[in-house]
Amino acid sequence: MSVIAVIGAQWGDEGKGKVVDLLAQKARVVVRFSGGDNAGHTVINPYGKFALHLIPSGIFSSQAVCIIGNGVVINPAVLIDEIDQLNQRGVDTSRLFISDRAHLIMPYHILLDGLEEESRAGKALGTTRRGIGPAFADKTARLGIRTGDLLDKEVLLERLHLILDGKNIILTKVYGVSPLSLDEVYSQYCQYGERLAPYIRETTIMLEEALNREELVLLEGAQGALLDPDFGTYPYTTSSSPLAGGGCLGAGLGPTRISRIIGVFKAYCTRVGGGPMPTELKDETGDLIRERAHEYGTTTGRPRRCGWFDAVAARFSTRINGFTGAAITRLDILDSFPRLKVCVGYKLDGQTIDYFSGSIATLEKCQPIYEELPGWQAPTTNVRQYEQLPVKARQYLTRLEELIFCPIDIISVGAGRDQTIIKVPIL
Numbered sequence: 438m439s440v441i442a443v444i445g446a447q448w449g450d451e452g453k454g455k456v457v458d459l460l461a462q463k464a465r466v467v468v469r470f471s472g473g474d475n476a477g478h479t480v481i482n483p484y485g486k487f488a489l490h491l492i493p494s495g496i497f498s499s500q501a502v503c504i505i506g507n508g509v510v511i512n513p514a515v516l517i518d519e520i521d522q523l524n525q526r527g528v529d530t531s532r533l534f535i536s537d538r539a540h541l542i543m544p545y546h547i548l549l550d551g552l553e554e555e556s557r558a559g560k561a562l563g564t565t566r567r568g569i570g571p572a573f574a575d576k577t578a579r580l581g582i583r584t585g586d587l588l589d590k591e592v593l594l595e596r597l598h599l600i601l602d603g604k605n606i607i608l609t610k611v612y613g614v615s616p617l618s619l620d621e622v623y624s625q626y627c628q629y630g631e632r633l634a635p636y637i638r639e640t641t642i643m644l645e646e647a648l649n650r651e652e653l654v655l656l657e658g659a660q661g662a663l664l665d666p667d668f669g670t671y672p673y674t675t676s677s678s679p680l681a682g683g684g685c686l687g688a689g690l691g692p693t694r695i696s697r698i699i700g701v702f703k704a705y706c707t708r709v710g711g712g713p714m715p716t717e718l719k720d721e722t723g724d725l726i727r728e729r730a731h732e733y734g735t736t737t738g739r740p741r742r743c744g745w746f747d748a749v750a751a752r753f754s755t756r757i758n759g760f761t762g763a764a765i766t767r768l769d770i771l772d773s774f775p776r777l778k779v780c781v782g783y784k785l786d787g788q789t790i791d792y793f794s795g796s797i798a799t800l801e802k803c804q805p806i807y808e809e810l811p812g813w814q815a816p817t818t819n820v821r822q823y824e825q826l827p828v829k830a831r832q833y834l835t836r837l838e839e840l841i842f843c844p845i846d847i848i849s850v851g852a853g854r855d856q857t858i859i860k861v862p863i864l
């Protein structure tokens with residue numbers, strides 16, 4: 438068996454949760470490797486409908502061990518709540534493990550995320566305000582506190598004392614807000630530590646053992662390639678790498694271990710938060726997609742910006758991730774459109790360009806060049822075989838396949854686990 442990475446190929450919310458839940462039925466290990474509870478992964482399966490923020494979407498599979506990898510930043514309160522909610526709904530979480538190297542989101546991270554956003558005024562990034570950016574900044578600045586630190590109260594106190602003094606100076610002197618109490622934060626995190634201790638492990642050994650037994654391991658990405666801090670629309674990005682490469686670092690695997698990389702694309706585009714989005718439709722077609730697809734954020738409830746499929750951005754995503762195959766989700770949302778558009782290039786200052794620029798100023802100026810395709814105007818939600826899709830739907834998919842430089846393996850025609858067409862068997 439092998440390692441399959443499931444990666445968001447656009448600006449997040451592509452349907453990674455659905456694809457992982459589906460593939461996890463055959464997996465023995467599922468690892469979330471990046472982000473934090475900024476992610477919201479929707480899963481609809483025989484257990485019901487769930488929005489997972491930290492726990493891998495493989496948790497519903499009775500034989501899969503689920504790992505929150507070292508690359509994730511964990512808000513313990515959110516994690517404990519998620520475990521409790523799953524248990525209340527009859528989902529077993531005894532196979533969940535947390536890397537002892539994963540960093541913790543602390544109360545000052547959440548405060549600072551909000552304060553920093555407010556200080557940006559009209560230039561706010563539109564973060565989820567979950568403390569993600571400040572937590573990853575502290576990780577890099579070597580000011581982080583890790584889940585492993587929760588296991589030794591003396592270590593935790595020493596580390597928290599050192600760090601909180603500095604954070605309180607920033608909170609009071611820079612932002613003029615009240616300082617946080619060392620005693621309160623310490624006792625709160627001691628409680629979290631007691632609750633989470635049974636889950637905290639050195640998880641790379643578990644991965645190695647699974648690979649030695651030739652079992653299937655899934656890497657579950659969060660966010661999407663165009664939110665990557667290096668390759669996304671910086672600074673309108675997240676703070677950890679959602680790319681396949683990030684999967685190696687955030688799970689603790691060598692790159693040679695990954696055998697397949699599935700890029701998850703919506704059949705159109707969405708984005709939530711600020712930053713350029715060349716195919717955004719600020720008209721009734723955009724509103725129609727939003728309402729038909731109920732495009733509102735799983736984590737924040739914010740309306741998602743909607744637009745046509747951007748093949749320039751998609752090709753870039755394939756290049757920087759090395760996708761071996763694509764999963765196209767939400768095809769059914771396009772069922773009733775008489776005509777569809779796909780962006781095949783950009784117009785920039787009178788010239789045609791076919792690459793996704795690293796400059797947001799350039800991207801803001803790019804006007805999409807569209808190719809029009811006929812809609813199929815027939816329901817697809819009950820289709821399970823590729824050949825049974827309407828001819829025009831297949832033509833649309835074939836055109837996407839040509840444009841994104843990667844074969845389509847999976848097509849999703851509804852949110853439920855079974856509403857899926859496996860075009861190329863990958864398991």
Ligand code: GDP
Pocket residue numbers: 445449450451452453454455476477478479480481735766767768769770849850851852853
């Ligand atoms: P993720 O963050 O990538 O896991 O995606 P989200 O869960 O944030 O957003 C994807 C949304 O699309 C969720 O509401 C899913 O239930 C839904 N979804 C996934 N695949 C399909 C599909 O093929 N058709 C429809 N109609 N909805 C889908």
Ligand code: IMO
Pocket residue numbers: 445448449450451472475476477478562563564565566567569570658659660661664673674675676709710711735
């Ligand atoms: P999933 O895993 C969509 C966006 C935020 C904001 C930017 C930075 O569900 O696909 P952050 O809180 O990370 O500092 O916010 O990134 N963002 C997402 N957008 N889906 C996500 O996750 C996202 N996680 C972060 O909206 O624009």
Ligand code: MG
Pocket residue numbers: 449450451476477478479735
């Ligand atoms: Mg989401």
